[in-house]
Structure formats: C-alpha cells, structure tokens
Amino acid sequence: MMEQLNNITLHFGDCMDMLKNMPDKSFDLAIVNPPYFSGPERRQFYGCKVSKIGVKRLYEKSETWEVPTAEYFDELQRVSKYYIVWGCNYFNYIFAPGRIVWDKCNGSSSFSDCEIAATNLFTSVRLFPFMWNGMMQGKSVNEGRIMQGNKKLNEKRIHPTQKPVALYTWLLTKFAKEKWRILDTHLGSGSIAIACENFGCSLLGIEKDEHYYHAARERIIHYQHQQHAPSKTQG
Ligand SMILES: C[S@@+](CC[C@H](N)C(=O)[O-])C[C@H]1O[C@@H](n2cnc3c(N)ncnc32)[C@H](O)[C@@H]1O
Numbered sequence: 001m002m003e004q005l006n007n008i009t010l011h012f013g014d015c016m017d018m019l020k021n022m023p024d025k026s027f028d029l030a031i032v033n034p035p036y037f038s039g040p041e042r043r044q045f046y047g048c049k050v051s052k053i054g055v056k057r058l059y060e061k062s063e064t065w066e067v068p069t070a071e072y073f074d075e076l077q078r079v080s081k082y083y084i085v086w087g088c089n090y091f092n093y094i095f096a097p098g099r100i101v102w103d104k105c106n107g108s109s110s111f112s113d114c115e116i117a118a119t120n121l122f123t124s125v126r127l128f129p130f131m132w133n134g135m136m137q138g139k140s141v142n143e144g145r146i147m148q149g150n151k152k153l154n155e156k157r158i159h160p161t162q163k164p165v166a167l168y169t170w171l172l173t174k175f176a177k178e179k180w181r182i183l184d185t186h187l188g189s190g191s192i193a194i195a196c197e198n199f200g201c202s203l204l205g206i207e208k209d210e211h212y213y214h215a216a217r218e219r220i221i222h223y224q225h226q227q228h229a230p231s232k233t234q235g
Pocket of ligand 1: 013014015016033034065066159163164185186187189190206207208209
C-alpha cells in the first residue's frame, strides 16, 4: 500500500521488499533508524511507565522486529547517495567514519545518555544536544539543553522509540538541501516526515507495523491540515 501526502510518500510493508526493486541512487539521503532488538515489549520496562502502583505499558504491542542484516545496509548504500544510520554501534557492519551523536540531556535516567549515527556525509563527529526524557523535552532546535517549560508545547509521543522532530530538523538543516529526496526505511512515529514537510524536501517513509503505519499517517495528516488551515487572525 502506497499513499501520497504532499511531498511525503508512505509505504506500508517490509522495506527489504521495496529496496530490492529500487534503482541505484534513487535518493539523495537515507536517514534510518532500524531496530537493533526484536521489539519493545521484549525489553523490560521499555515503553512503560513505572510507578509505585505498578508498570503500565504506554504503547501498543508491536510486531516482532527483525534486526537488519548486512544485505539491508548494502542495499541502503546502493539506493542512496548519502546515509545517516542511527544505532550504528549495535550493528555488525563497517560504516563510513563520520559520526553524529545525539545527547539526550537526560540527567540520571537509566536509558542511554546518547544515540550514535554513522554517516558518509563527512568524516568528523558532530554533536546535537536535545533533551528527550519522558515529559522533559528540549525547548527548540537551538535550545535543546533547556527544558520546554510549557508542557502543552511538548511533542506527543506515539511510538516507543520515537525520535524528536527537532533532531530531524537539525539534520536536514545542517546536512541536506531543499528538494533532496529523503528515504526512511523504518518510519516509526513519522517525526522525520514533519521535518521534511517543513524543510521542503520529499520523503519516502516505509513502515511494516500496521498500528504504527496508521498512527504515523494520522500524525502527518493532522500536521499538514494544521499547516494549511487559515490562521484565526486572517478571519
Ligand atoms: C526504531 S523504530 C523507528 C523510530 C523512528 N525513527 C521514530 O522516530 O519514530 C523502527 C521501526 O521500524 C519498523 N520496522 C521494523 N522492521 C521493518 C522492516 N523490515 N520494514 C519496515 N519497517 C520495519 C518497526 O515497526 C518500527 O516502527
């Protein structure tokens, strides 16, 4: 199933089935975040709220995730000119030397302090600080170390491994060009789609979990409607 939402193309299915049929260098940049474990509910407390009264699961159960093999990364490099692969430290694959570190500014949380991406865009290491720990979220792309005071402005979390729109906005602003063709083989919550919509590039987002495909789709449609709705001051 394929759906076009302005510059965002969504595909419901397995990314490997699609990648195999894509011509070489179909995309300028692939920004991907494949699973490195077999699914959130197979990790204790992942995507859960732990309190004195017990453990509450915050998200729907997902399908079993498959950790990608070398074949996936080979295909990814074949179809895209540049890549940014989140979680590169978990995969047994030789990536180009460039690294991007997202510092989650999450204080004493037991979750990882940072996430690491490999890229062939450059050979150095770049750092993006943006707070992301439950209700504690960064204020903006440029004030990521400062906590958003108004919780109503927080990004709604719909996926257990959701990345902030601000992270994708920073990546695109820093490393992409307008009108670039972007690929995300593991769409998840669709945060990348909102950043692409704002930045002015096209995106193909693939997701194989039916629940999360529809949740991301709804989120993107809602965002696009908000953007195109006439503002109240215009009458
Ligand atoms: C780590 S999450 C991505 C989170 C995303 N970056 C975000 O910001 O929300 C990985 C996602 O890939 C999906 N997935 C797993 N295997 C897939 C496959 N072979 N093809 C497409 N999607 C897949 C999972 O259902 C999950 O939603």
